[in-house]
Amino acid sequence: MSKPTADATDRPDVISRTGPRRSESARLAVLHAADDLLVERGFAGLTIEGIAQRAGVAKQTIYRWWKSKVDILLDTLADDARDALQWRIPEGDTAAEEDLKAHLRRVADFFQDPAGQVLQALVGHAQLDEKTAAALRSGFLREQRERDIAGLRALLTRSLHVTVGDQTAGRLVDLSFGPLYYRALVFGEPIDEEVVDATARAVLMLARESAA
Amino acid sequence: MSKPTADATDRPDVISRTGPRRSESARLAVLHAADDLLVERGFAGLTIEGIAQRAGVAKQTIYRWWKSKVDILLDTLADDARDALQWRIPEGDTAAEEDLKAHLRRVADFFQDPAGQVLQALVGHAQLDEKTAAALRSGFLREQRERDIAGLRALLTRSLHVTVGDQTAGRLVDLSFGPLYYRALVFGEPIDEEVVDATARAVLMLARESAA
Numbered sequence: 466m467s468k469p470t471a472d473a474t475d476r477p478d479v480i481s482r483t484g485p486r487r488s489e490s491a492r493l494a495v496l497h498a499a500d501d502l503l504v505e506r507g508f509a510g511l512t513i514e515g516i517a518q519r520a521g522v523a524k525q526t527i528y529r530w531w532k533s534k535v536d537i538l539l540d541t542l543a544d545d546a547r548d549a550l551q552w553r554i555p556e557g558d559t560a561a562e563e564d565l566k567a568h569l570r571r572v573a574d575f576f577q578d579p580a581g582q583v584l585q586a587l588v589g590h591a592q593l594d595e596k597t598a599a600a601l602r603s604g605f606l607r608e609q610r611e612r613d614i615a616g617l618r619a620l621l622t623r624s625l626h627v628t629v630g631d632q633t634a635g636r637l638v639d640l641s642f643g644p645l646y647y648r649a650l651v652f653g654e655p656i657d658e659e660v661v662d663a664t665a666r667a668v669l670m671l672a673r674e675s676a677a
Numbered sequence: 678m679s680k681p682t683a684d685a686t687d688r689p690d691v692i693s694r695t696g697p698r699r700s701e702s703a704r705l706a707v708l709h710a711a712d713d714l715l716v717e718r719g720f721a722g723l724t725i726e727g728i729a730q731r732a733g734v735a736k737q738t739i740y741r742w743w744k745s746k747v748d749i750l751l752d753t754l755a756d757d758a759r760d761a762l763q764w765r766i767p768e769g770d771t772a773a774e775e776d777l778k779a780h781l782r783r784v785a786d787f788f789q790d791p792a793g794q795v796l797q798a799l800v801g802h803a804q805l806d807e808k809t810a811a812a813l814r815s816g817f818l819r820e821q822r823e824r825d826i827a828g829l830r831a832l833l834t835r836s837l838h839v840t841v842g843d844q845t846a847g848r849l850v851d852l853s854f855g856p857l858y859y860r861a862l863v864f865g866e867p868i869d870e871e872v873v874d875a876t877a878r879a880v881l882m883l884a885r886e887s888a889a
Contacts, residue, residue: 507805507806507807508804508805509805509806585804586804586805588801588804588862588863589800589801589802589803589804589805590801590804590805591801591865592720592797592798592800592801592802592862593719593720593721593798593801593802594719594721595719598865602864602865606863606864632871633875636871636872636875636876637875639856639859639860639872639875639876640852640855640856640875640876640879642859643852643855643856643857643858643859643860643876644851644852644855644856645855646855646858646859646862646863647851647854647855647858647859648851648855650800650804650858650862651800651818651858652814652818653803653810653814659844659848660848660851663845663848663849663851663852663883664848664851664852664855666883666886667852667879667880667882667883668879670879670882670883670886671875671878671879671882674878674882
């Protein structure tokens with residue numbers, strides 16, 4: 466059961482994008498430039514002009530691929546945050562509490578990374594602009610939430626032998642990440658080890674109670 | 678020990694502000710106008726010009742009192758949010774879980790109010806602008822956190838007969854409000870009853886465990 470059989474059919478979620486492929490290096494240069502400049506200059510100081518200059522591409526190249534700086538930042542999120550926020554539950558019989566703490570620690574550290582600062586800037590801008598809010602939800606948050614629910618469920622099933630319903634899994638995800646986002650977005654400070662530990666303990670207590 | 682002796686010395690934190698007092702009605706008109714216009718037009722559409730017009734005061738009157746629209750919004754927070762977010766723990770022997778749920782329900786509802794939308798806009802803008810972040814922390818968040826820690830401690834002591842240290846109280850406050858801010862800021866939706874209930878249960882389980 467630990468080694469799923471290779472699936473011979475095409476997975477619809479990994480079908481490659483159609484369109485010109487010769488500019489992949491330009492695309493990556495733009496994403497990295499946007500990321501770097503956001504950290505250096507902040508959201509207000511980030512311009513298409515500045516990104517083009519740093520990436521060494523023409524402005525019209527950028528406008529061919531993206532409508533706005535928010536669009537560019539959403540693409541850097543899709544590339545970087547998805548990987549950084551992935552649940553990496555070790556194989557075998559490990560302890561639920563240690564695994565959950567390790568995952569939450571990674572999420573807490575993520576807020577100090579450039580990719581985490583992109584997410585913070587986009588969540589910030591989403592409070593001020595409905596279109597950014599909608600794009601962030603459909604372009605990143607909705608899928609990230611599905612991955613988080615699946616990841617937490619896998620952890621609970623394997624280490625705690627606990628199965629929870631959809632609704633409960635959603636609440637446990639809110640309880641897992643809420644305190645980390647609260648510290649990062651509201652107080653803007655690095656997240657203490659104690660916050661991570663207390664959060665993981667509370668999540669597992671609620672999971673055990675919900676399953677009982 | 679439950680009744681501290683009244684302190685006869687002046688408390689430095691309640692010294693009243695000095696300065697002209699004749700314009701209190703103008704001050705309130707400006708704060709209400711800013712609040713209303715933020716809800717109607719959003720943060721980007723909020724201007725000093727628009728606020729002056731709606732409040733029926735001259736622009737220079739506004740600039741005499743405030744440096745920017747962020748400054749005005751911070752003042753509306755101080756007036757409105759402080760009251761809306763106050764802990765109202767009933768006297769007598771009531772249940773900790775019901776009291777905590779009732780408080781968290783009020784905080785969840787607050788995000789749907791104009792004052793809650795002011796807080797969301799300021800937290801959003803704080804992600805994009807360091808000066809707003811610093812002003813929001815020193816002008817509101819720091820004191821609100823002290824009130825929250827005191828309120829939660831009072832609830833735990835009275836209903837649960839549990840005393841927790843400073844560090845633990847801070848963690849319990851993060852766990853209480855984190856999921857609500859996460860739902861409101863990241864997902865931008867009204868907060869379900871289930872989120873409030875699950876959060877309150879988890880907080881009290883962790884409080885009991887921390888005290889044991």
